Amino acid sequence: MTTFDTIHDDAIASARGQRAGKRFSLPLSFRRLPVGLILSSLVLAVAFLWALAPWLFTSYNPLEGVGGEQLRRPDASHLLGTDALGRDLYARIVYGAVHSLTGAFVAVALGLVVGTSIGVIAGSVRRRVDDAIMRLVDVLLSIPSLMLSLSIIILLGFGTVNAAIAVGVTSVARFARLSRSEVVRVRRSDYVEAAFGSGGTFAAVLWRHVLPNSLTSVLAIAALQFGSAVLQISTLGFLGYGAPPPTPEWGLLIAEGRNYISTAWWLTTAPGIIVVLVVLSANRVSQSFGKVAA
Amino acid sequence: MSGYLLNRLGQALFVLWAAFTISFVLLQAMPGDAILIKFQNPELGLTPQQIAEIRASYAADSAVWVQYIQTINRFLTGDFGYSVQAGVPVGTILAAHLPATLKLASLGFLLAATFAVVIAFVASLTPFAWLRGAIQSVPSLFISIPTFWIGIMLIQIFSFRLKLVPVINPGPWQELILPVITLAIPISAPLAQVLVRNIDDVLTRPFVAVARAKGATRHWVLWRHVAKNALLPTLTIAGVLFGELIAGAVVTETVFGLNGIGGLTGRAVGSQDAAVLQAIVVFSALAFVVINLIVDLLFPVLDPRLRTKAGATA
Numbered sequence: 001m002t003t004f005d006t007i008h009d010d011a012i013a014s015a016r017g018q019r020a021g022k023r024f025s026l027p028l029s030f031r032r033l034p035v036g037l038i039l040s041s042l043v044l045a046v047a048f049l050w051a052l053a054p055w056l057f058t059s060y061n062p063l064e065g066v067g068g069e070q071l072r073r074p075d076a077s078h079l080l081g082t083d084a085l086g087r088d089l090y091a092r093i094v095y096g097a098v099h100s101l102t103g104a105f106v107a108v109a110l111g112l113v114v115g116t117s118i119g120v121i122a123g124s125v126r127r128r129v130d131d132a133i134m135r136l137v138d139v140l141l142s143i144p145s146l147m148l149s150l151s152i153i154i155l156l157g158f159g160t161v162n163a164a165i166a167v168g169v170t171s172v173a174r175f176a177r178l179s180r181s182e183v184v185r186v187r188r189s190d191y192v193e194a195a196f197g198s199g200g201t202f203a204a205v206l207w208r209h210v211l212p213n214s215l216t217s218v219l220a221i222a223a224l225q226f227g228s229a230v231l232q233i234s235t236l237g238f239l240g241y242g243a244p245p246p247t248p249e250w251g252l253l254i255a256e257g258r259n260y261i262s263t264a265w266w267l268t269t270a271p272g273i274i275v276v277l278v279v280l281s282a283n284r285v286s287q288s289f290g291k292v293a294a
Numbered sequence: 295m296s297g298y299l300l301n302r303l304g305q306a307l308f309v310l311w312a313a314f315t316i317s318f319v320l321l322q323a324m325p326g327d328a329i330l331i332k333f334q335n336p337e338l339g340l341t342p343q344q345i346a347e348i349r350a351s352y353a354a355d356s357a358v359w360v361q362y363i364q365t366i367n368r369f370l371t372g373d374f375g376y377s378v379q380a381g382v383p384v385g386t387i388l389a390a391h392l393p394a395t396l397k398l399a400s401l402g403f404l405l406a407a408t409f410a411v412v413i414a415f416v417a418s419l420t421p422f423a424w425l426r427g428a429i430q431s432v433p434s435l436f437i438s439i440p441t442f443w444i445g446i447m448l449i450q451i452f453s454f455r456l457k458l459v460p461v462i463n464p465g466p467w468q469e470l471i472l473p474v475i476t477l478a479i480p481i482s483a484p485l486a487q488v489l490v491r492n493i494d495d496v497l498t499r500p501f502v503a504v505a506r507a508k509g510a511t512r513h514w515v516l517w518r519h520v521a522k523n524a525l526l527p528t529l530t531i532a533g534v535l536f537g538e539l540i541a542g543a544v545v546t547e548t549v550f551g552l553n554g555i556g557g558l559t560g561r562a563v564g565s566q567d568a569a570v571l572q573a574i575v576v577f578s579a580l581a582f583v584v585i586n587l588i589v590d591l592l593f594p595v596l597d598p599r600l601r602t603k604a605g606a607t608a
Contacts, residue, residue, distance in 0.1 A: 139312040142533075142582045146541035147575045150563045151320045154571060231440055235545060238442045239560060254443055261446065262454045269450070272443035279438040 037288050040281035047278050050097035060088035062095035062248050071264050081266040083256070089266060093274055096248035100275075103164040103242070103249075104229035110168030112222045115175025120214070122176065123183030124206055134180065137173045145170035149232065153241045160249070163242040167232045171225050178221055182214035189213075223286030227279040234275050250275050302590060306583045313579035314369065318362055321568040321575075369576065375569040379562075384573045387558065395554035398546065399539050401470060402477030409478055410485035414524075418493045418516060430490055436483035441542055445476040445549035473550045477542045481535060488531055492524035499523075526597055533586045540578050 050057060060078075065086030074081040080089040122133040140148070149166040156162040186192060187210060195205045236242045237251025245252060250271050257267030368375060374384040417429040449472060453461045459471055496502065497520060505515045540556075547556030555574060562570040 135308070136312070139309050139316065142309050142579050142586075143313055143316070143575060144537035144540040144578050144582070146537075146544055147559075147578055150544075150559065151317060151571060151575060154563055154566055154568060155320050227438065231438070234440050235442060235541075238440070239545070239548060239563075241563060251440070251442075254440075254446065258446060261450055265450055265454075268443070268446050272440065272447065275443065276439050280435065283434065283438060 036284055040284035043277050043281040044285055047097050047101060047281075050094045051101045052098075054091075054094045054097065057094045058088065058091040060091035062087060062091045063246050071260065074266050074270075080270045081264065083264070083267055084260060089253075089270055092248035092253060093250070093271055096250050096253060096271075099160055099243055099247060099249040100230055100233060100237075100251075100278075103160055103167070103233040104226055106161065106164035107168035107171070107229040107233065108222055108225050110165060111171030111175050111225060112218070114168075115172040116179040116215075116218055118172070119176040119179030119181075120183050120206070120211065123180040123214075124187065124202075124210065130180075133176070137176050140173035145232075146235075149236065150241075153236070158241050158244065160243040160247070163233055163236040164229075166236065166241075167229050170232070171229075174225075175218065175221065179214060179218050182217055183210055186210050186213045220286070220289060223289050224283065226286060227282035230275065230282065231279050299591070302587060306587050309583050310576075310580060314366065314576050315362075317572045317575040317579075318365060321572045322358065322361060374573040377567055377570050379565045379567045379570075384569050387570060388555070388573060388577070391553060391555045391558045393554075394552055395543055395547070395556060398470065398473055398477060398552065398554060398556075399543055401474045402542065402546075403481065403535075403539060405474055405478035406481035406485060409482035410489055413482070413486040414489035414493055415516065415521075417490055418497070418520075419513070433483040433486045433490075436479050439479070441476060441480050441545045442549050444479050445472065445546055448472045448476055449549075469550070469552075473546045473552060476549070477539070477546045480542055481538055484531055484535065484538070485528060488528050489524060492527050493520055496520045496523045526593075529589050529593065529596075532589050533582055536582055536585050537578075 054062075065082070067086060069078070069082050069086040070084055072078050072082040072086075074089075078088050078090065080093065082088055083092070118133060118137070122130045143151075148170050149163075152166040152169055153162060156165060192205060192209050195209050200208075233242065234249075234251035234254070237249045238255045240252075240255065243249040243252060245256065253271040254268050254275075257264065257271070260267050365375070372385065374388070376382075377384050377387055380387060413429060413432055417426050420426050420429065449461065452458045452472060459468060493516075502515055502519060505519050506512075510518070543554065543556035544559050545556070546552070547554045548560045551557070558570065559574055561567075562574070
């Protein structure tokens with residue numbers, strides 16, 4: 001668990017708190033769409049398009065530089081300038097989106113699937129198994145998340161997928177905790193009692209009633225986790241444990257630009273701003289997603 | 295009270311043992327092992343037989359559970375193993391790197407607390423709604439910026455553009471200015487967030503209304519009545535903050551080339567030095583557990599309302 005999560009837990013909590021008061025908040029939230037939300041969605045949409053079809057956005061090759069065009073300042077022909085090998089920085093950022101975003105997706109999916117399974121098992125079986133599992137989750141939370149990521153990186157080796165797994169594992173405990181508490185809450189409700197009373201088997205009730213009703217807030221957290229994952233993956237990339245060069249992963253771009261910090265400011269500034277924008281936008285969009293879902 | 299204390303201590307010891315076991319399983323199960331990486335290098339000209347002897351001296355080939363028992367015994371007697379890469383005991387390495395990190399982390403935390411208090415109180419004091427909104431959104435901006443990038447930007451702006459902080463041969467305190475700011479920014483965010491929420495919460499309490507009704511000014515109420523009540527609950531996120539401090543130290547020390555535990559961690563991962571990394575993981579879990587223990591035991595002392603029902607905080 002990182003502070004990132006603590007902060008955004010509040011968003012979910014407040015969204016959940018509001019649900020009790022306003023039952024029909026959905027039309028209201030559609031009536032006055034805030035500008036920030038529209039801009040954030042736009043940023044995310046562009047980032048996803050970069051990941052899906054980078055060739056639509058730039059005609060430069062992200063991996064091969066042009067001779068004689070090294071370390072050009074940003075101008076009309078090179079929007080964000082070029083690096084020491086004459087590669088267009090904007091092209092590298094565009095082609096790098098796929099690495100950063102799929103990494104974040106893999107990380108969130110891993111945490112979501114593994115964590116939720118653990119939490120649902122703990123919450124529905126209860127007693128000894130529940131105690132044992134939740135103790136283990138406590139232990140996972142006591143290891144600082146970066147330390148856990150680094151241990152897993154040592155175990156698996158460097159690489160894009162391994163970095164994504166390492167980031168995903170750090171969120172398993174969090175998903176497990178949340179989904180367990182949701183399952184416990186749903187299990188106490190009358191309709192679950194009724195389903196059991198009308199002869200539903202354990203597995204059927206779990207699948208048809210408990211799971212769908214406990215998943216909304218878990219999905220809201222998953223959306224929030226996305227921004228955090230982009231941040232963590234760029235950190236691992238920067239430290240050199242992610243994709244190997246010359247992959248244009250965003251964290252790695254910043255690490256490479258560091259060597260030219262006194263002469264070519266754009267090499268570190270531009271990719272960093274992109275990461276900040278994407279993370280901010282992901283948080284903004286997923287917060288409103290959390291509100292609507294809750 | 296003593297029953298509660300024992301229970302809490304038992305819990306702490308369990309978490310510590312489990313963290314040790316998890317890190318052992320993760321780090322000893324690794325396929326590439328540090329001994330082979332270091333000694334299989336053909337330039338060293340070691341015969342396979344010599345490598346086998348070296349492996350035997352590190353007990354690298356005995357059964358995993360034997361290694362586990364041996365390692366846990368060694369940790370209990372204060373022997374944290376031997377760094378294969380550096381060729382010195384892990385304990386010595388840690389002791390050599392600890393002071394730099396302690397200095398960075400404590401200064402960074404102090405600055406973060408200052409940032410947070412300023413953000414929270416300015417946000418509560420400001421009369422303009424738009425300014426309040428702007429200040430309150432600062433923490434969520436801070437948390438969205440990669441820590442390593444903050445460091446690089448600070449170097450770029452203050453060292454290379456404005457030439458305020460020297461990069462080459464800075465003094466012992468000068469070299470800490472930018473790292474401390476870098477570390478403080480992400481850590482101030484959750485603190486400020488919790489403070490802002492606590493202040494909002496405390497402001498709605500009846501005793502605030504009573505104090506105001508008696509004629510106290512807004513500032514006086516905020517200082518005398520709200521501050522105390524709002525600062526206390528921030529202790530609950532101490533454990534989370536510690537994790538962030540560790541992560542921040544690794545990144546900050548790497549960016550600024552400081553020779554502390556953080557930089558050591560980075561190098562240990564790079565050279566797959568499992569012994570060093572395991573010691574660091576176990577130590578950070580220990581620190582986390584101790585911090586949470588202290589917070590739990592300190593709460594009833596600091597908050598008189600909890601003294602009668604100390605067990606309820608468990």
